[in-house]
């Protein structure tokens with residue numbers, strides 16, 4: 001019985017803790033009209049799939065393929081495919097800038113990955129990992145600041 005009471009006490013604590021952290025969600029909500037929200041989330045899932053494809057290519061030693069995936073699906077070349085021009089006007093300015101930072105980081109990754117062949121292997125690995133982490137830092141920066149309504 002005592003054990004059960006302790007269990008309930010712990011569960012109550014946990015439930016309160018999770019409510020507290022939900023209340024502390026300080027991300028700014030952003031409202032995208034109509035199908036644009038779904039469109040943006042579809043883009044997001046493709047971003048994550050692209051990171052997978054880039055890592056799979058790198059694991060095969062194919063930096064060129066990783067560079068292509070990054071540029072085509074996340075980089076500056078992907079803006080049209082993502083309908084960026086339609087969505088941008090609905091985003092607060094800092095969010096727009098974070099989006100641009102992501103596209104730029106992916107295009108920089110492309111250059112780093114393409115140049116990697118010219119570097120000694122260890123140096124190349126460090127620069128490619130560095131460029132990849134810079135892309136992910138832009139994903140995380142925006143996720144920490146904004147959510148969709």
Ligand code: HEC
Nearest residue numbers: 041044045047048095098099102138139142143146147148
């Ligand atoms: C400009 C802002 C921004 C950038 C940059 C960004 N995201 Fe997002 N992402 C969002 C927002 C906003 C959501 C919705 C979160 C919410 O409402 O809780 C989201 C959601 C997601 C989701 C969930 C999709 C779903 O179906 O619910 C994934 C996966 C994701 N992002 C991956 C990424 C990856 C990977 C990157 C970087 C390559 C990235 N995002 C960059 C803003 C961004």
